[in-house]
Amino acid sequence: MSESGAGTGAASHGRAAAVLAAARPAAPWRLGAGFLLPFALVVAVFFLIPAVLTVILSLTDVSVVTGLRDFRWVGLENYRRILTDPVAGLVLRNTLLYVGATLTLFNVGLALVLALATAFLPQRWGGFFRAVWLLPRITPSVVYVLMWKYFAAEPPYGVINQVLAALGLPAGGNWLYEHPWPMVIAINGFVGASMGMIIFSAAIQAIPREQLIAAQVDGAGTWALVRRVVLPQLRWPALFVAAYQTLSLLASYEYILLATDGGPGFYTTEVWALYAFHTALSNYFGNAQYGLGAALATVLVVIGLVASLLYLRFFNFRQLTQRPRIEVS
Amino acid sequence: MLGSLSETQRPARWAWLLLVPVTLPVLLLYAWLLLASWSDGMEGFRPLGFTLENWSFLWQPDPFGPNIAQLTLNTLLFAALVAVGEVLLASTAAYALARLSVPGRRLWLAMLIVLHAFPGITLLVALFLLLRQLGLYDTLAGVVLAKIALELPFHVWVLKGFYDQVSWDHEMAALLDGASRLTTWCRVVLPIIRPGLMASAVFAFLSGWSEFLLPYVLAPGADVQTLPVYLGSLLSQADVARYGTVTAVAVFYMIPVMLVYLFLQRYLMVLYTGGVKR
Numbered sequence: 001m002s003e004s005g006a007g008t009g010a011a012s013h014g015r016a017a018a019v020l021a022a023a024r025p026a027a028p029w030r031l032g033a034g035f036l037l038p039f040a041l042v043v044a045v046f047f048l049i050p051a052v053l054t055v056i057l058s059l060t061d062v063s064v065v066t067g068l069r070d071f072r073w074v075g076l077e078n079y080r081r082i083l084t085d086p087v088a089g090l091v092l093r094n095t096l097l098y099v100g101a102t103l104t105l106f107n108v109g110l111a112l113v114l115a116l117a118t119a120f121l122p123q124r125w126g127g128f129f130r131a132v133w134l135l136p137r138i139t140p141s142v143v144y145v146l147m148w149k150y151f152a153a154e155p156p157y158g159v160i161n162q163v164l165a166a167l168g169l170p171a172g173g174n175w176l177y178e179h180p181w182p183m184v185i186a187i188n189g190f191v192g193a194s195m196g197m198i199i200f201s202a203a204i205q206a207i208p209r210e211q212l213i214a215a216q217v218d219g220a221g222t223w224a225l226v227r228r229v230v231l232p233q234l235r236w237p238a239l240f241v242a243a244y245q246t247l248s249l250l251a252s253y254e255y256i257l258l259a260t261d262g263g264p265g266f267y268t269t270e271v272w273a274l275y276a277f278h279t280a281l282s283n284y285f286g287n288a289q290y291g292l293g294a295a296l297a298t299v300l301v302v303i304g305l306v307a308s309l310l311y312l313r314f315f316n317f318r319q320l321t322q323r324p325r326i327e328v329s
Numbered sequence: 330m331l332g333s334l335s336e337t338q339r340p341a342r343w344a345w346l347l348l349v350p351v352t353l354p355v356l357l358l359y360a361w362l363l364l365a366s367w368s369d370g371m372e373g374f375r376p377l378g379f380t381l382e383n384w385s386f387l388w389q390p391d392p393f394g395p396n397i398a399q400l401t402l403n404t405l406l407f408a409a410l411v412a413v414g415e416v417l418l419a420s421t422a423a424y425a426l427a428r429l430s431v432p433g434r435r436l437w438l439a440m441l442i443v444l445h446a447f448p449g450i451t452l453l454v455a456l457f458l459l460l461r462q463l464g465l466y467d468t469l470a471g472v473v474l475a476k477i478a479l480e481l482p483f484h485v486w487v488l489k490g491f492y493d494q495v496s497w498d499h500e501m502a503a504l505l506d507g508a509s510r511l512t513t514w515c516r517v518v519l520p521i522i523r524p525g526l527m528a529s530a531v532f533a534f535l536s537g538w539s540e541f542l543l544p545y546v547l548a549p550g551a552d553v554q555t556l557p558v559y560l561g562s563l564l565s566q567a568d569v570a571r572y573g574t575v576t577a578v579a580v581f582y583m584i585p586v587m588l589v590y591l592f593l594q595r596y597l598m599v600l601y602t603g604g605v606k607r
Contacts, residue, residue: 031510032429036437039422039481046478047444050455057455068458113347120344129348131594132355138590138597140539142560143579147358149564150365150572159361162373190355222341244446251448254542258564273451280454281546290454297451308446 054301057294064288071291078295087267088275088296095272098184098256099249106189107245108238111196116226118197119204130201136191145258148187152176177264184269187255192248196241203237204230243314247307251300253277273300362583365576383577395551395559397578404555404582407473407544408537414477415533416526419484424514426485427492428500441482441489449479453546460547472548476540484529491525492518528596535589535597556582 058078062071082088114133118126136144151159152175161171172178207230215229253274256262262270262278270278280293361374366383368376386397425431426438456475457466465471495518503513519526541557549558560582563575590597 029430029432032425032431035421035425035429036431039418039485042418042474042478043444043481046456046459046475047449047452047481050452050459051447053455053459054452057458068462110351113351117344117347120341121348129352132352134597135355135359135590138535138539138586140557140582140586141541142557142564143362143583144358146560146564146575146579147362150361150371151358156372159357159373162375222343247446247448251451254450258541258561261565273448276451277453281457290458293454297454300448300451304446304448304451305443308443311442311446 051301054294054297057291058298060291061289062291064290074291078292081292082295082299087270090267091270091272091275094267094270095250097181098188098269098271099246101181101185102189102192102249103242103245105185107192107196107249108242110189110193111241112200112234112238114193114197115200115204116230119201119230120222130194130197133194133197137194141254141258144191145187145255148183148259149176152183176260180260180264180269184256184260187259188249188252191255192245195245196238199237199241200234203234207233240314243307243311247304250303272296276300362576362580365573366580367577369573380573383571383573384581386574386578387581395554397581400554400556400559403469403553404538404557407469407476407540407555408534410469410473411476411480411537411540412530412534414473415481415484416530418477418481419488419529420519420526422481423485423488423492424518427489428518429510441486444482445486447482450542452479453542457546467548467550467553469548469553472544472553475547476537476543479543480533480536484533488522488525488529491522495521524596527593531589531593531596535586538585 059073059075060071061074061077062068066072114129118129120126121129150157153159153161154174155161155165155171158175160175164171176183211229212225215225220228251273253271256269256271256274257277260269262268262274267275276293276296279288279296280290281288357374361371364374364376365371367379367381369378369380369382371377390396390398426434426441431437460466460468460471460475463471465474499517499521500513503517504510508516539557540555541561544553544555545558545561548554556578560575560579563578
């Protein structure tokens with residue numbers, strides 16, 4: 001949305017600067033600095049310093065036991081512990097499963113289906129379905145998970161089991177305990193699908209009408225239209241959604257924390273970010289290991305940083321690839 | 330932005346056959362919640378009896394439980410402060426980056442993108458210790474500042490987009506008439522980007538209203554507890570006895586969100602397409 005504006009802004013920027021220079025002194029840099037200062041201060045203290053602090057903490061053994069005074073520098077000891085920790089291996093596998101399945105099935109897969117299907121409906125109804133799919137995203141996480149918990153409950157209370165029974169299928173017990181992974185993936189996926197849906201819908205909308213009509217005149221059916229005309233145009237948006245959501249999923253653990261808290265049993269649905277959270281702030285033993293937790297978080301931070309630097313390049317690349325399309329239409 | 334393909338094709342039956350079953354669970358979730366908040370108990374979708382008892386927390390506060398009025402006030406204060414703070418800081422910073430001469434402008438913009446994509450929630454441990462050191466742990470101010478900082482890069486990025494679209498001619502006319510940059514920003518530019526400011530404020534408020542993790546970790550004390558933290562604690566109790574009350578509180582907590590969604594959806598769309606975490 002800012003890309004189109006940036007171009008015209010830059011062009012008139014030069015013109016305006018020339019006129020301004022003649023009219024009155026250029027904008028005082030003091031105003032610019034003053035406008036930036038409050039933002040810079042808050043972000044520095046509560047975003048940048050914590051980021052640096054996370055890395056520093058990860059090199060210490062600070063915990064509830066040591067307190068904030070008696071901790072020692074342990075170098076890379078925490079990272080060595082992570083590498084040899086059997087639980088970390090399990091958690092890593094969980095994370096890959098969680099991110100991979102949620103991303104492909106819901107954030108990209110279902111999002112694509114929703115965007116395509118709603119595009120084939122009359123405007124009003126397409127809009128209705130899109131609005132419904134935005135609901136999980138705007139619903140506060142606690143309420144959203146509350147609803148799922150009761151859906152998953154054992155008979156006769158759970159809705160899922162009641163629906164299964166009505167269909168003549170065998171009902172299970174509590175779904176969160178018996179099938180935690182499908183539930184965790186669905187809970188997160190129902191929220192995640194909407195972002196891709198909106199981006200894909202916008203991209204479909206941007207396809208020049210003549211292309212669609214031309215394809216139909218040439219005798220393309222629905223499936224051919226989707227496959228030959230629409231899907232190729234969604235390649236870039238899909239890549240963007242996948243990249244962006246991978247990072248978001250890696251760092252998100254709120255819904256898992258509320259739904260299963262990493263359980264049931266022994267780290268069944270514990271993912272990396274949740275493991276860091278548990279280690280540092282809320283574990284069963286009461287000894288919150290800030291240092292080890294910070295090391296686990298640092299691993300995620302490094303991934304986040306690398307990914308966001310890739311975004312920087314990706315955004316530029318996207319701008320480059322978009323330019324010809326505007327000329328064609 | 331809708332129905333582009335439906336104009337070129339007859340509305341397809343397959344789209345309905347696909348969308349209805351896939352969307353049904355979402356609708357059922359909310360229908361269930363509404364139903365449950367008015368009934369004695371639920372067996373799946375079967376209400377066991379209609380009752381107003383679940384809502385009694387509104388006129389008959391539980392003397393032993395936390396006071397819902399206080400929780401609501403805390404949540405409201407938290408969300409409002411977050412919204413005001415974010416819009417104030419983002420509207421000035423974004424203007425500086427979009428229009429004023431700032432040294433290292435490109436660097437600032439690059440930092441903004443990196444921070445925006447950076448998973449801020451991974452900093453929870455450090456934030457926790459930092460706030461304790463600053464004496465801001467378990468205070469409203471601390472958790473508000475943390476929330477603002479983590480979301481500010483996103484809002485600056487969005488508002489910069491709005492500023493970029495303001496024509497320079499407006500600003501120049503004011504400047505040539507002798508107004509200062511500050512006056513111009515206040516009287517000419519801000520009114521033009523009002524939709525952006527609205528979108529930012531609405532989004533920030535909703536995000537603050539819904540925030541669970543930050544208050545849960547950084548301000549868990551009874552005095553500053555917010556509705557989501559209270560509901561979260563109810564949720565983690567294995568067998569909630571009065572789940573009718575829980576669903577009623579949940580519906581009560583959802584009301585502002587739903588109102589905003591119904592009436593201000595347009596504004597939200599602007600930001601959601603701008604790319605939101607998760």
